[in-house]
Amino acid sequence: MEMPVFSLRLQWWFFLVNLVICIRSLKLESLSSTPTFGNETDKLALLVFKNHLADVPNGVLSSWNDSLHFCQWQGVTCSRRHQRVTVLRLEGQSLAGSLPPIGNLTFLRELVLSNNNLQGSIPTDIGLLRRLQHLNLSTNSLQGEIPVELTNCSNLITVDLTRNNLTGQIPFPFGHMSKLLILRLGRNSVNNLSGMIPSSLYNLSSAIELVFTANRLSGNFMSSMRFSLPQLLRFAIAQNQFIGIIPDILSNISGLELLDVGENYLTGQVPDIGNLINLTTFGVAQNDFTGVIPTSIGKLQNLRQLELSWNRLSGLLPSSLGNLSQLSLYLQQNLLTGSFPAEVGELKNLNELLVSDNKLSGEIPMELGNCLVLEYLDMARNSFLGNIPLSFGFLRGIRFLDLSRNNLSGTIPKELEHLSALLSLNLSYNYLEGEVPSGGVFKNVSGISITGNKKLCGGIRQLQLPACSDIDGFTSQSNW
């Protein structure tokens, strides 16, 4: 009884093996004898694509007609040998409508449809595009969730879905696409993306850019960011609902160029980032950071944007910031104390300096007059004393100057008249006295605010100040 069963099995086995071999050779046959199979499918898929979309009249898709081979259609690139569509690139073409199933374009390596008016959801059969390396659907109105099937495209290197109307969570397996280097999911409006950044992303050890700005994401992705993303150059999670701290490990991501985590609920201290020598933007504004500004920031020669505003940072403003020749500095609404370091006044390329709503005191350093390209200077609501530096007359580029609600005294320098770019000057609520100039910015009552200074006189008529000759001191002088 045993033997027949065994031989039966053996026969079955041989049958199966033969069947497999047979099918394989059939497949080979069909590939070699009908080479048009693939490119016909691609043409059909492109036509389905075209029929699904509303093109503008005489738009790019009108060239998709039979007088040209589909490989020559605008935006289409084919592989030379097999005439399979490898690139479909139609940026900024005012295409509207929804995306049809696209999974038949199995040789597609690059799909770029950014800056159009596409609506509807991302087709789930996109997961069939196993060769896809670059997907860019940014700036459209795509809705619905990011299909989990997309994570089956294991060759993806860049994914850009910025500025759509996508909702729901980021599919967990995103981090399983191990070749992913750039992931941009920022600025999805209306209901936008929510939930946590999946922990699988910690596995993207080669990733160089992760951008999730302006959604409704939460969790403490950063706190748990252990040793895993050493290659990151750009990391942006601003305008979300993240909690937690910035771990010290951040300073081991030594190539980091941009860190923007502003407008979240992050706490703890600003980490020592003094060794991130390539950092150009460090944004931690509008969180709940405490502690002091690390002096080591002064080593970051490439830093252009330092955004620390709207936190509870205390202590002194490090003079080492005076080292950073390309800086724009945003420090408003903190608890900073002490005087303003004269060194910062040496920043030849300082373009914007905002330190309002702190507890800074002492005199305004005259060195600020060396910041010749300064356009925006806001020192309001501190406790600065003494005179407005005469050197402010050198700030040829200044457009906005606010020194209100300090303890400044003395006269308004006549030199401010010569600042031809100045549009808005606020000197209100100080202890300024003497004559208000009447040239330049002072000619237009809507450009200046000087209320709350008790001893000013003169100026243009609309200010309704007493004439200087009526004021004590001046009167006696003129009577002399």
Ligand SMILES: *[C@@H]1O[C@H](CO)[C@@H](O)[C@H](O)[C@H]1NC(C)=O
């Ligand atoms: C498909 O490819 C074959 C061989 O490269 C070519 O002769 C044929 O014209 C192509 N068909 C289409 C529709 O492009």
Ligand SMILES: *[C@@H]1O[C@H](CO)[C@@H](O)[C@H](O)[C@H]1NC(C)=O
């Ligand atoms: C995909 O290809 C199959 C087989 O060629 C075809 O039946 C189907 O209609 C195609 N689908 C689309 C959306 O192009």
Ligand SMILES: *[C@@H]1O[C@H](CO)[C@@H](O)[C@H](O)[C@H]1NC(C)=O
């Ligand atoms: C087909 O496309 C070509 C190339 O863009 C264009 O010159 C021609 O006018 C188009 N033909 C039709 C019927 O739209």
Ligand SMILES: *[C@@H]1O[C@H](CO)[C@@H](O)[C@H](O)[C@H]1NC(C)=O
């Ligand atoms: C996607 O396309 C937009 C505009 O066409 C471009 O600015 C952006 O850099 C692209 N994204 C990637 C990752 O290349």
Ligand SMILES: *[C@@H]1O[C@H](CO)[C@@H](O)[C@H](O)[C@H]1NC(C)=O
């Ligand atoms: C991903 O691909 C695997 C096979 O490679 C398949 O079993 C699975 O259903 C696919 N998943 C999705 C979500 O498409």
Ligand SMILES: *[C@@H]1O[C@H](CO)[C@@H](O)[C@H](O)[C@H]1NC(C)=O
């Ligand atoms: C995200 O959705 C929330 C709630 O609907 C909304 O308040 C927020 O403005 C949206 N974000 C963006 C960038 O539109």
Ligand SMILES: *[C@@H]1O[C@H](CO)[C@@H](O)[C@H](O)[C@H]1NC(C)=O
């Ligand atoms: C996408 O969001 C914008 C607002 O950001 C809205 O004007 C537009 O109607 C939305 N599109 C769709 C298809 O929901």
Ligand SMILES: *[C@@H]1O[C@H](CO)[C@@H](O)[C@H](O)[C@H]1NC(C)=O
């Ligand atoms: C990360 O990768 C490791 C090794 O490939 C794997 O064991 C682990 O499950 C992955 N973790 C996540 C969250 O995907």
Ligand SMILES: *[C@@H]1O[C@H](CO)[C@@H](O)[C@H](O)[C@H]1NC(C)=O
């Ligand atoms: C961070 O970098 C320092 C110096 O390069 C190294 O000694 C330390 O082990 C690193 N820490 C981690 C957690 O990788």
Ligand SMILES: *[C@@H]1O[C@H](CO)[C@@H](O)[C@H](O)[C@H]1NC(C)=O
């Ligand atoms: C900083 O950038 C330069 C130029 O791109 C690069 O050569 C260098 O390796 C970077 N430094 C670090 C620490 O990544």
Ligand SMILES: *[C@@H]1O[C@H](CO)[C@@H](O)[C@H](O)[C@H]1NC(C)=O
């Ligand atoms: C200023 O920059 C130089 C050069 O990077 C650095 O050696 C020095 O320590 C910095 N000074 C301060 C006060 O940070």
Ligand SMILES: *[C@@H]1O[C@H](CO)[C@@H](O)[C@H](O)[C@H]1NC(C)=O
């Ligand atoms: C600012 O002036 C007010 C009123 O004269 C005074 O009470 C306050 O102590 C002054 N602040 C400083 C820091 O001098």
